[in-house]
Amino acid sequence: MAANIKVGISACVLGERVRFDSGHKLSRFVTNELSKHFEFVSVCPEVESGMPVPRPTIRLISDKERIALVESKDQSQNHTQSMLDFSATRIKQLSKQDLCGYIVCAKSPTCGMERVKVYGSNMAEKNGIGLYTNELMQQMPWLPIEEDGRLNDPVLKENFVTRVFCLDDFYQSMQGEPTAGKIVAFHSRYKLTLMAHHPQSYKLLGKLVANIAHYDIDDFYQLYRNGLMQAMAIRASRKNNTNVLMHIQGYFKRDLKRQEKAELCNVIDSYRQGVLPLLAPMTLLKHHMNRYPDDYLQSQKFLNPYPEELRLRYGL
Structure with a gap:
């Protein structure tokens, strides 16, 4: 099977030595199994935004009204704006590539998806999102995103892969030009899948599709894609x-x-x-x-x- 489903990935998870200590976080499941089916688009926000390898460690801190990205041992070295600027530009480029998923590096202050440490004046709380991944979520809210470590959980792994193949199927079904007929046919093939993931969304999307004639097709495409992927993100019980x-x-x-x-x-x-x-x-x-x-x-x-x-x- 051709590996033609595009999936973004933190470069270190592919085994690239881009971490602060010149190391990597190679995932065997990614390289041995998923690489047979996915075409990975490798990104290291820290290196691509201009940081060297090796480099001083960085962390997120709670800086008054916003979260800042600074060097751990010298907080005057602030990388927040350069990372935000890089993230906005890079993700805008990625949004044009029909990515069907993204695997990010857990706990990273740039790539972590959840529970990233944010340091305050007295203590660190695990309630942050990496700056790059946060921008990714904002710009591409429909995109399946998962952390490398969570792919060791069979339920989370299965759900992520299901979502990636679902989104790819949606894009392939549209053939670059959405029509009411194509969306109705796609939805029909996913009725049982949606029932398994989230029965309420199955009903809501069914009503939405029934009224497709009342929408501009491009607006409907965006609306349906968001609703579809939100439903698929809920794990089938x-x-x-x-x-x-x-x-x-x-x-x-x-x-x-x-x-x-x-x-x-x-x-x-x-x-x-x-x-x-x-x-x-x-x-x-x-x-x-x-x-x-x-x-x-x-x-x-x-x-x-x-x-x-x-x-x-x-x-x-």
Whole structure:
């Protein structure tokens, strides 16, 4: 499979020696698994904004009305404005590339996504966002963003990869020119996915799509993309997945024998109780779909949200 889905990434996570101590934070999952599917766009805000390697450590401090980026041992060396200027310019460039996701370096005062230390006069609080990543979130609110360390969690990992492939599918479906028909067709394929992630958003987006004729198509494209990715950012729960599995099960009520129905019910219930992984009912449902094909079900991305070789549903 061609690695053509563009994903931004902190350069150190790719193994580039750009950190303050000339080190890196190589992620094996990123380089060994995701690199087969993603084309990474590498960025190191600190180096690209003019800081040397190696360099003095930097930190975020609470500076009156705003957060400032300064050197840890000499707070008179203030890098706040240069980092903000760089971030605005670089992210504006990235926004033209149809990025489908971004992997940032955890705890970094420039790239951290959450719980970055912010030093006050008396103590440090883990409530900050790196200056660069904060600008990224502001300029591209629809973009899936995740930290390198959180990708070790199977649920967070699966959710991030699902969102990246979803956004890529959306862009590919539009083919550079959104139309009402393309958006309606895309939404139809993601109905079960949205039900699993956030039933309320599924209903709201359904109403929105039903009124697409009342909008300028470019405005609707932006509105739908934001709503779609906000919904996808909510992790699919075991309860919601179970409801979707039972919904799919209903399509086979006339085809399956009593014993087969009982087996399917038991496997879905075992998943609901946490005894079996999601992969178990999914495999059985796909088996029945091969025997009794249904055009609507076969179009649903819930069943195949990303390449199977990523093996992300094994731990769910």
